[in-house]
Amino acid sequence: MNRQQANISVVSANYNNGKYLRQFIDSLMNSSLLPREIIVVDDGSKDDSVRILTEIAEETKILKPVFLNKNQGFANALNAGLKIASGDYILRLDPDDFVHEDRIRLQYELLERNRELDVVGSNAAYFDSDTGKIIFKTNFPATYEEIKKRYHTAMHGVLHGTVMGKTALFQKYGYQQEYVPAEDYAIFARMIADGAVMQNLTAPLTFVRIHAGSVSNDLKYKAIREPYAICNELFHTSYGPLRSKLTYYHLKFYRRFLFQKNLLKRMWYLFLAISLNPAKLVARIKRQ
The missing domain is CATH 3.90.550.10 (Spore Coat Polysaccharide Biosynthesis Protein SpsA; Chain A)
Structure with missing residues (x-):
């Protein structure tokens, strides 16, 4: 066909x-x-x-x-x-x-x-x-x-x-x-x-x-740092290095949660990810 x-x-x-x-x-x-x-x-x-x-x-x-x-x-x-x-x-x-x-x-x-x-x-x-x-x-x-x-x-x-x-x-x-x-x-x-x-x-x-x-x-830190710098330039925001560091570690731990096969380690990485950005988890649940 x-x-x-x-x-x-x-x-x-x-x-x-x-x-x-x-x-x-x-x-x-x-x-x-x-x-x-x-x-x-x-x-x-x-x-x-x-x-x-x-x-x-x-x-x-x-x-x-x-x-x-x-x-x-x-x-x-x-x-x-x-x-x-x-x-x-x-x-x-x-x-x-x-x-x-x-x-x-x-x-x-x-x-x-x-x-x-x-x-x-x-x-x-x-x-x-x-x-x-x-x-x-x-x-x-x-x-x-x-x-x-x-x-x-x-x-x-x-x-x-x-x-x-x-x-x-x-x-x-x-x-x-x-x-x-x-x-x-x-x-x-x-x-x-x-x-x-x-x-x-x-x-x-x-x-x-x-x-x-x-x-x-x-996940490289530059992949998180650069968007904040670009965002500040394009949209006149004022994000600082602390925000980019917190986002980086949140995503890093969340990825480890996703890719980790050991259940206890998975739960530990999930806890770390949530503790760094609880609002993101709530937003994700709302979109489900």
Whole structure:
């Protein structure tokens, strides 16, 4: 059966994720709506990523690999992909993750129906790479006002690897390597500050892999510090280092709670996370 193809460019930056690339590509190719092109920028990988991407590109003509001679950094690699994207919309997905078969269609249809929308995200399911077991599902706000409020408080309103948005907007703002690993907050906060409209679908439409090399498995303090600094600059807030430190340790302990298998240790990390930010737990319960 021939499936419809939409004017969408998938943009992904790859570094040493060779063993996950086929599942990543297969999930896109098995979608109920196909993208125009899948741009994977290989950022100087040392594994067999180049060989695998070359082989898949021969089988899948919509795959357009870009090979950088040396590692230039995540944000720079994404910008290389944005530069050659020809679709009306950019779909972001990391090469160690995969999508629900209806993610592309649902986000595309929403953007086409509501032309005032600039970016549409969704929730995600995080899973253990070894067992395939779902560890937890995100609970991002659905409405524009709630999303905007999050950016004004140095929090993420959309999850980077779940978004589809207007190509012109992504190309206008681009990514900034100096903000990595907070490059996602930086680009979306700047969009919000200039009036971009965002929304989230409530369903978990992206599956995020947790493994030893994944960013999700290694929270850096810079990923928390930079959003507060950017927030202060863009939205004229006055968050200090104490706020960013408390947020960092809250998230660090909460992640340890999520990924810890020992029950007693899980409860201990949960207690620490709650004690550092009880209001966040109450807000999460209210959204359930």
